[in-house]
Each structure stands twice: as structure tokens, then as C-alpha cells.
Amino acid sequence: MSELNRYAIELLSSPLAVRVDFHEELGSTQERGRKLAHAGAPHGTLVVSRIQTGGRGRLGRGWVSPSGGLWMSLILRPGILASLAPRVTQVAAVGVAKTLWGLGIEARIKWPNDLLVLKPGEAEGRKICGILAESSVDNVPVAAKGPGDSDAGDHRLNFVILGIGLNANLDPEDLNVFDREVATLRSELGHDVDLVQLLSSLLSNLNDELEKIKDFGVVLDDWRALNCTLGKSVRVRKFGEVLEGRAVDLTPEGALLLEASGDTIELFEGEVDHLGQGEA
Numbered sequence: 001m002s003e004l005n006r007y008a009i010e011l012l013s014s015p016l017a018v019r020v021d022f023h024e025e026l027g028s029t030q031e032r033g034r035k036l037a038h039a040g041a042p043h044g045t046l047v048v049s050r051i052q053t054g055g056r057g058r059l060g061r062g063w064v065s066p067s068g069g070l071w072m073s074l075i076l077r078p079g080i081l082a083s084l085a086p087r088v089t090q091v092a093a094v095g096v097a098k099t100l101w102g103l104g105i106e107a108r109i110k111w112p113n114d115l116l117v118l119k120p121g122e123a124e125g126r127k128i129c130g131i132l133a134e135s136s137v138d139n140v141p142v143a144a145k146g147p148g149d150s151d152a153g154d155h156r157l158n159f160v161i162l163g164i165g166l167n168a169n170l171d172p173e174d175l176n177v178f179d180r181e182v183a184t185l186r187s188e189l190g191h192d193v194d195l196v197q198l199l200s201s202l203l204s205n206l207n208d209e210l211e212k213i214k215d216f217g218v219v220l221d222d223w224r225a226l227n228c229t230l231g232k233s234v235r236v237r238k239f240g241e242v243l244e245g246r247a248v249d250l251t252p253e254g255a256l257l258l259e260a261s262g263d264t265i266e267l268f269e270g271e272v273d274h275l276g277q278g279e280a
């Protein structure tokens with residue numbers, strides 16, 4: 001097994017590791033990435049830490065990050081408008097899913113951005129990877145190039161910090177998650193993986209998907225093929241509101257279409273629970 005360190009990552013020569021910021025221990029790679037991005041770090045700056053002492057998940061949750069996991073944040077400057085920023089989440093989920101399939105793990109994407117391992121017939125599944133995409137938007141609106149310019153008034157996306165937490169060479173118990181089941185590469189494969197090779201494959205898949213961000217329909221087709229949410233009865237929590245219904249499809253911009261009480265609702269964020277048969 002190769003050791004995960006700055007030198008080994010630089011040797012990958014990935015366009016998503018043009019600058020490598022490696023730490024033995026850090027509060028959160030996400031915070032570090034944001035700081036570097038504000039200081040002007042380029043697209044493809046990669047922050048990795050062996051341990052995070054203050055890892056952050058979505059919706060203000062913590063993310064337990066002991067040694068053995070792959071904890072990283074990427075600074076991306078994808079050159080798209082701010083209104084298209086949610087695409088980064090789906091692009092990343094497809095890239096991570098393809099990486100896991102490459103290892104022989106048939107992971108599924110739970111909308112918007114969890115990677116789950118499910119046994120046949122299982123509704124909820126066990127989370128193996130979490131994704132956190134946080135954007136920074138330019139203050140100045142895009143000026144109209146001419147009459148009817150649909151980009152006018154939108155803002156440019158300054159950067160996205162794409163955080164990925166992949167439970168790799170760990171036992172599920174190491175993660176101290178008590179309210180749901182979690183999975184790790186070790187629990188699924190029965191052995192540890194080479195973290196440098198894992199990172200290499202992940203960066204390569206992420207880069208391939210990012211190149212399709214302007215041709216997003218192709219990414220969404222892969223997302224649909226890899227997801228486990230569409231077609232299911234779900235409960236969605238969004239800013240204190242709870243909605244129940246059937247997840248029918250994604251919009252062309254990746255929002256979830258929920259059929260509930262005869263209406264179709266478009267959701268750009270929320271926390272989804274898959275319900276068992278007959279629960280909704």
C-alpha cells in the first residue's frame with residue numbers, strides 16, 4: 001500500500017490536484033479550502049487531511065473523520081453562472097459512484113448527494129460517502145450583452161468548495177454514527193484499499209464528469225441510471241417543512257420532482273428519507 005502524502009498526490013499529475021495542500025490533522029478541509037479560495041487558489045487546488053477534528057456535514061451536522069478515511073475538499077472554478085451551481089453536486093455524485101463501481105461496490109446515489117450501499121429490497125441503505133458543495137458567488141450581476149440576453153442579471157460563480165468524505169479503511173463502528181447504519185470500503189470489500197490509487201481514480205472520474213457540466217443532460221442520464229431515489233415513496237424535510245410523496249424524476253437542472261397530494265413540487269434542497277413499501 002502506498003502512503004497518502006503530498007508527494008504521492010502530486011505524482012498523480014491530476015488537473016484536480018494542480019496544487020496540493022496535505023495535512024496530518026486539520027479542523028475541516030472545507031474551511032481550509034474556503035480560506036485558500038478567497039486567497040486566490042486556482043481551480044484544481046486539493047486539500048486533504050488524514051484526520052479532521054471538526055469535519056462538517058450538510059445541514060450543520062458534524063462529520064466524524066478518523067484516520068483511514070478519504071477526507072478532501074477541491075477548489076473548483078468551473079466557469080459557469082451561479083444559477084447552475086447545483087450541477088456540481090450531481091456531477092460529483094456521479095463521479096464518486098463510478099469510482100465505487102470501479103472497486104466492485106454497486107453504490108447508489110440518494111438525492112441529492114449521498115452514496116449508499118443497499119442490499120436487494122432494502123429501502124434506506126447504508127451511507128458510504130457524503131458530498132458537500134458550497135458556492136461563493138460574485139456580487140456583481142452579469143451585464144446584458146443585448147436585448148433578451150437570458151444570462152443578464154444572473155451572477156458569476158466565483159468558486160465551489162467540493163467536499164467529499166469517503167469512508168474507506170475504517171470499520172463502521174469507528175464513525176460513531178448511532179442513528180443510522182453506515183458502510184465503509186473495508187466493510188464492503190473485506191479488505192483495505194490503497195488510498196493513493198483510490199484518490200487517483202476519484203480525481204479522474206470527477207474530472208471526466210466536470211468536463212460535461214455544460215452538457216448536463218449527459219450527467220443526468222448517468223445520475224438516473226445510478227440513483228436509488230426515483231420511483232420511491234419519500235419523506236423530504238426542508239427548512240422545518242415535511243413533505244411526503246413519490247420521487248418521480250429530476251428536472252433538467254437536477255431538482256427533484258416530487259408528486260404529493262396531486263401536485264408536482266420542484267425541490268432544490270432537502271433531506272430525503274426513503275420510505276418502506278406502503279409507508280407513504
Ligand code: BTN
Nearest residue numbers: 028055056057058072130163165
Ligand atoms: C454530508 O453527507 O453531510 C456531507 C459530508 C461531507 C464531509 C466532507 S469530509 C471532507 C470535507 N470536509 C468537511 O468538513 N466536510 C467535507
